[in-house]
Amino acid sequence: xxxxxxxxxxxxxxxxxxxxxxxxxxxxxxxxxxxxxxxxxxxxxxxxxxxxxxxxxxxxxxxxxxxxxxxxxxxxxxxxxxxxxxxxxxxxxxxxxxxxxxxxxxxxxxxxxxxxxxxxxxxxxxxxxxxxxxxxxxxxxxxxxxxxxxxxxxxxxxxxxxxxxxxxxxxxxxxxxxxxxxxxxxxxxxxxxxxxxxxxxxxxxxxxxxxxxxxxxxxxxxxxxxxxxxxxxxxxxxxxxxxxxxxxxxxxxxxxxxxxxxxxxxxxxxxxxxxxxxxxxxxxxxxxxxxxxxxxxxxxxxxxxxxxxxxxxxxxxxxxxxxxxxxxxxxxxxxxxxxxxxxxxxxxxxxxxxxxxxxxxxxxxxxxxxxxxxxxxxxxxxxxxxxxxxxxxxxxxxxxxxxxxxxxxxxxxxxxxxxxxxxxxxxxxxxxxxxxxxxxxxxxxxxxxx
Amino acid sequence: xxxxxxxxxxxxxxxxxxxxxxxxxxxxxxxxxxxxxxxxxxxxxxxxxxxxxxxxxxxxxxxxxxxxxxxxxxxxxxxxxxxxxxxxxxxxxxxxxxxxxxxxxxxxxxxxxxxxxxxxxxxxxxxxxxxxxxxxxxxxxxxxxxxxxxxxxxxxxxxxxxxxxxxxxxxxxxxxxxxxxxxxxxxxxxxxxxxxxxxxxxxxxxxxxxxxxxxxxxxxxxxxxxxxxxxxxxxxxxxxxxxxxxxxxxxxxxxxxxxxxxxxxxxxxxxxxxxxxxxxxxxxxxxxxxxxxxxxxxxxxxxxxxxxxxxxxxx
Ligand code: SF4
Ligand code: SF4
Ligand code: SF4
Numbered sequence: 001x002x003x004x005x006x007x008x009x010x011x012x013x014x015x016x017x018x019x020x021x022x023x024x025x026x027x028x029x030x031x032x033x034x035x036x037x038x039x040x041x042x043x044x045x046x047x048x049x050x051x052x053x054x055x056x057x058x059x060x061x062x063x064x065x066x067x068x069x070x071x072x073x074x075x076x077x078x079x080x081x082x083x084x085x086x087x088x089x090x091x092x093x094x095x096x097x098x099x100x101x102x103x104x105x106x107x108x109x110x111x112x113x114x115x116x117x118x119x120x121x122x123x124x125x126x127x128x129x130x131x132x133x134x135x136x137x138x139x140x141x142x143x144x145x146x147x148x149x150x151x152x153x154x155x156x157x158x159x160x161x162x163x164x165x166x167x168x169x170x171x172x173x174x175x176x177x178x179x180x181x182x183x184x185x186x187x188x189x190x191x192x193x194x195x196x197x198x199x200x201x202x203x204x205x206x207x208x209x210x211x212x213x214x215x216x217x218x219x220x221x222x223x224x225x226x227x228x229x230x231x232x233x234x235x236x237x238x239x240x241x242x243x244x245x246x247x248x249x250x251x252x253x254x255x256x257x258x259x260x261x262x263x264x265x266x267x268x269x270x271x272x273x274x275x276x277x278x279x280x281x282x283x284x285x286x287x288x289x290x291x292x293x294x295x296x297x298x299x300x301x302x303x304x305x306x307x308x309x310x311x312x313x314x315x316x317x318x319x320x321x322x323x324x325x326x327x328x329x330x331x332x333x334x335x336x337x338x339x340x341x342x343x344x345x346x347x348x349x350x351x352x353x354x355x356x357x358x359x360x361x362x363x364x365x366x367x368x369x370x371x372x373x374x375x376x377x378x379x380x381x382x383x384x385x386x387x388x389x390x391x392x393x394x395x396x397x398x399x400x401x402x403x404x405x406x407x408x409x410x411x412x413x414x415x416x417x418x419x420x421x422x423x424x425x426x427x428x429x430x431x432x433x434x435x436x437x438x439x440x441x442x443x444x445x446x447x448x449x450x
Numbered sequence: 451x452x453x454x455x456x457x458x459x460x461x462x463x464x465x466x467x468x469x470x471x472x473x474x475x476x477x478x479x480x481x482x483x484x485x486x487x488x489x490x491x492x493x494x495x496x497x498x499x500x501x502x503x504x505x506x507x508x509x510x511x512x513x514x515x516x517x518x519x520x521x522x523x524x525x526x527x528x529x530x531x532x533x534x535x536x537x538x539x540x541x542x543x544x545x546x547x548x549x550x551x552x553x554x555x556x557x558x559x560x561x562x563x564x565x566x567x568x569x570x571x572x573x574x575x576x577x578x579x580x581x582x583x584x585x586x587x588x589x590x591x592x593x594x595x596x597x598x599x600x601x602x603x604x605x606x607x608x609x610x611x612x613x614x615x616x617x618x619x620x621x622x623x624x625x626x627x628x629x630x631x632x633x634x635x636x637x638x639x640x641x642x643x644x645x646x647x648x649x650x651x652x653x654x655x656x657x658x659x660x661x662x663x664x665x666x667x668x669x670x671x672x673x674x675x676x677x678x679x680x681x682x683x684x685x686x687x688x689x690x691x692x693x694x695x696x697x698x699x700x701x702x703x704x705x706x707x708x709x710x711x712x713x714x715x716x717x718x719x720x721x722x723x724x725x726x727x728x729x730x731x732x733x734x735x736x737x738x739x740x741x742x743x744x745x746x747x748x749x750x751x752x753x754x755x756x757x758x759x760x761x762x763x764x765x
Contacts, residue, residue, distance in 0.1 A: 041563035045554040063464020160708025268577030271585035435499035
């Protein structure tokens with residue numbers, strides 16, 4: 001009899017979703033769908049608010065990447081009002097974005113994903129979690145927990161508030177960085193760099209290879225990729241740059257984020273509250289793992305695929321190791337974990353670079369005066385889960401009249417659904433499955449860090 | 451070992467990160483706690499590990515912790531199940547205690563939100579609303595509600611997110627079987643900035659209220675005690691009408707520490723306070739006029755949309 005297996009909630013992910021696996025008469029997988037159960041609709045209630053308040057509201061879209069929402073929306077508001085941050089403020093923002101990414105990546109790799117690698121995909125579900133990790137690898141777990149905590153607190157000490165930040169203001173930043181703060185953050189970030197190098201080595205030498213091999217059939221399909229790059233040399237960019245959309249064969253086009261509607265479109269499906277972005281020029285979206293149409297992916301794997309290189313040396317040599325092994329573009333879903341750690345190294349190195357530049361201590365932190373005016377603007381950064389685009393319009397008093405946003409996880413909606421179906425098809429046959437096999441299907445989603 | 455079941459409803463996961471930000475305290479408490487259900491960190495499933503059950507089930511626990519507001523039928527089902535399976539229910543974070551920022555949506559209809567998202571965006575190819583009657587997704591409720599509007603709550607820990615000190619206080623007081631000592635009074639009560647009073651002439655007195663398009667005056671090399679109160683400087687600071695606690699046991703209010711005005715993320719000072727009324731007095735005291743304030747619901751009801759009675763605006 002045809003039936004549906006519902007896996008709910010999806011666990012050890014940072015959002016809310018469920019997975020329905022539909023089995024046919026023979027017990028084989030007919031389809032699998034990841035459904036997002038609720039609509040938050042921030043776009044709606046941004047309307048009528050003063051445009052400079054948007055960055056203090058949208059942080060609540062995500063408690064894990066509030067800094068990226070804070071910064072991208074500020075850029076959009078600035079474009080509306082026709083102001084730009086001072087150079088020092090731009091450095092401080094990028095610094096905060098880098099510092100915020102470090103605990104986020106540690107959290108995902110060690111607390112959410114690693115229980116599958118260390119304890120095994122089929123381990124007892126009551127133990128397959130961070131507490132189990134503490135039992136199995138106490139030193140490592142403790143170290144990761146401490147590093148995550150220290151980087152969170154370091155950023156909080158400087159910026160006042162780390163979860164749902166408030167320090168980024170239209171035109172700049174709320175306070176300058178003091179010399180003693182810089183020294184503290186520098187020491188902290190150097191420790192974080194050591195830890196990130198240890199992590200990427202551990203991952204590529206020990207934890208990931210067996211799984212990459214085993215999971216090849218669970219998740220590899222050709223897709224396009226979207227990510228930000230430096231307009232000058234095409235290197236990895238997270239804070240500012242142009243967007244590059246790379247096709248399955250590696251050919252690519254670049255566009256300014258403000259041109260997003262010419263390149264990206266979104267489709268509504270009746271069975272989930274989350275929309276499906278796709279490449280506009282494809283004209284449609286087809287979720288077929290052999291020949292997907294219109295599908296692109298974002299997040300770290302996309303970013304390391306689209307970039308020409310990485311501007312910091314240690315992350316760049318990790319990228320070279322990665323490319324030697326998997327080519328470019330690399331299509332295996334499981335490689336998201338690996339790419340995430342390459343980015344972790346980059347974030348630490350980039351934070352150190354910024355902190356070592358004396359200009360970051362500048363006292364000119366805000367472009368003033370700023371007058372309300374009617375305007376329209378797009379702001380964009382790379383969030384941990386993908387390209388984050390804000391599009392705002394305001395009236396002559398600077399009150400928001402329209403808001404649109406494309407968040408990281410939304411871009412990956414199609415990719416995640418395809419991965420889930422592919423993983424389910426290879427894991428479940430003839431109606432035979434158990435909790436461990438179902439967890440491997442969930443692992444194909446966990447890789448995206450949704 | 452005390453069994454704990456945690457859930458998140460219409461939430462952002464910031465409250466859960468705030469729990470992790472207990473740091474060492476969490477590691478000390480962990481041996482005494484057993485998380486039987488906590489979707490962000492552990493793998494327990496509503497319908498059994500292989501989806502074999504029909505009814506949504508959460509294991510029994512002594513303490514239930516819930517973050518996020520109630521926005522759809524599934525949130526309601528999960529919340530009722532959690533209430534039924536736990537002895538003590540803690541509402542964690544301002545979304546759970548007062549609706550939080552997502553309840554700003556209560557100023558317009560749920561249908562108008564769907565209209566915008568699914569048919570009113572330049573990047574979206576218009577399509578019909580997702581259809582809960584034909585697919586396995588829950589229907590949206592008309593409003594985004596606080597948890598206490600649907601079930602009995604034993605302990606409220608507000609904050610967006612709550613400071614880890616008060617999360618620790620909530621857990622430890624439950625373990626010790628005593629009443630928790632939570633902060634009362636307003637953010638101003640714990641704010642170190644200098645208040646000179648209306649007689650000394652407020653920067654903003656008689657002038658216009660400042661939006662965040664302007665920059666407060668302060669000397670970055672000097673502490674907060676040397677900075678003049680932001681409200682006295684003419685900035686709309688919600689400190690007077692917001693519950694204290696964001697700085698933890700020791701620290702200054704967090705936004706003030708970043709040199710920006712409070713926006714009210716701890717919710718109203720107490721269950722009976724009326725920010726819309728109380729703020730009139732706060733502005734008058736610094737020589738400002740309430741009538742000049744733009745977007746009043748956007749400032750005064752930013753975090754407590756489930757409790758204030760605001761007229762629905764035109765969609
Ligand atoms: S209270 Fe704040 S931190 Fe907690 S879930 Fe709501 S928005 Fe997130
Ligand atoms: S109004 Fe704001 S700045 Fe002034 S005392 Fe209160 S919290 Fe502090
Ligand atoms: S100052 Fe106000 S808005 Fe800022 S963290 Fe504290 S209560 Fe929340």
